[in-house]
Amino acid sequence: MSTRQRILSEATRQLLDKGYLAFTIAAVREATGLSSGSMFHAFPSKPALAAAVYVEGMRDYQHAAMAALNTSDDPLASLHALLAVHLSWVEQNPALARFLFATLPKEVSEAAKPALMQANQDYFAAIRRRYDELEADFPLAHVIWMGATQEYCRQWVRGTVDVPPTELTETLQRTGLAALNTFRQGPRPERNGRT
Numbered sequence: 001m002s003t004r005q006r007i008l009s010e011a012t013r014q015l016l017d018k019g020y021l022a023f024t025i026a027a028v029r030e031a032t033g034l035s036s037g038s039m040f041h042a043f044p045s046k047p048a049l050a051a052a053v054y055v056e057g058m059r060d061y062q063h064a065a066m067a068a069l070n071t072s073d074d075p076l077a078s079l080h081a082l083l084a085v086h087l088s089w090v091e092q093n094p095a096l097a098r099f100l101f102a103t104l105p106k107e108v109s110e111a112a113k114p115a116l117m118q119a120n121q122d123y124f125a126a127i128r129r130r131y132d133e134l135e136a137d138f139p140l141a142h143v144i145w146m147g148a149t150q151e152y153c154r155q156w157v158r159g160t161v162d163v164p165p166t167e168l169t170e171t172l173q174r175t176g177l178a179a180l181n182t183f184r185q186g187p188r189p190e191r192n193g194r195t
Contacts, residue, residue: 004042006032011043012053016095020050020105051111054104057096058116062123064089069126075133079180080173082127083149087165087172090153098157136184144183145176 001009010031015023025046029039043049068085069078090097104112124139131138149172155161 003034003038007034007039007042007049008052008056011049012056012096015050015053016099020108023050025049045111047105047107047111050105050108051115054100054108054112055115057093057100058112059119060093060096061089061100062119066123066126069130075130076177078130079145079176082130083146083173083176084166084169086146086149087153087169090157091165094157097153101154101157134180134184136180141180141183144179147179148172148175 007028011023011028014028014031023046025039025043028049029036032039043052064085065082068081071081072078127142128138131141134141149165152161152168152172153165156163156165
C-alpha cells in the first residue's frame with residue numbers, strides 16, 4: 001500500500017469515527033507513524049485530507065452508479081438499477097454515506113471541487129441521457145425519481161429509521177416511477193435559462 005493510500009485509509013477511519021471538527025492531521029500522522037514532512041507532502045492541510053476522503057468516497061459511489069446506468073438500453077430499467085445500487089451502496093457504506101450526505105465545510109468542498117469536476121460532469125451527463133430518452137426534464141426529473149430514496153437513506157444513516165434500505169428497493173422504485181410518471185404527464189416547467 002502506498003503512503004498516500006495508508007494516509008487515506010487511516011484518515012477515512014478517523015474522519016468517519018470522529019467527524020470533521022474532531023478530526024486532525026496530527027492524529028492521522030501519529031496512527032500511521034509517518035513523519036510530519038511525509039504527511040504534509042501528501043496532504044498539506046486538514047481540508048485537503050478531508051476533501052481527498054470525500055473525493056474517494058464519491059468516486060466509489062459514482063463508479064457503482066455508472067455501472068448500474070449501463071445495465072440496460074432501456075432507460076427505465078437503468079433508472080431502476082440506479083436506485084437499487086444507491087440503496088445497496090448506502091447500506092454497505094453507512095458511515096461514508098453519512099459523510100457524503102452531510103453539508104461539507106466550505107474549505108473541504110472547495111478543496112474537493114477540482115478533483116470532482118470532470119467526474120461529476122460525466123456522472124450527471126450519463127444520468128441526463130437516460131431522462132432525455134424518457135423526454136423528462138433533467139434535473140427536476142432526477143430529483144423526483146430519487147427524492148424519497150435519498151431522504152430515506154439520509155434518515156437511515158442518521159439512525160432515525162431501522163429498516164435496511166435494500167429491503168425497500170421495490171417500494172421505492174414503485175414510488176419513484178409513480179412520481180416520475182405524474183411529472184411526465186403534467187405541464188412542463190418553464191426553463192429559467194439554466195440547464
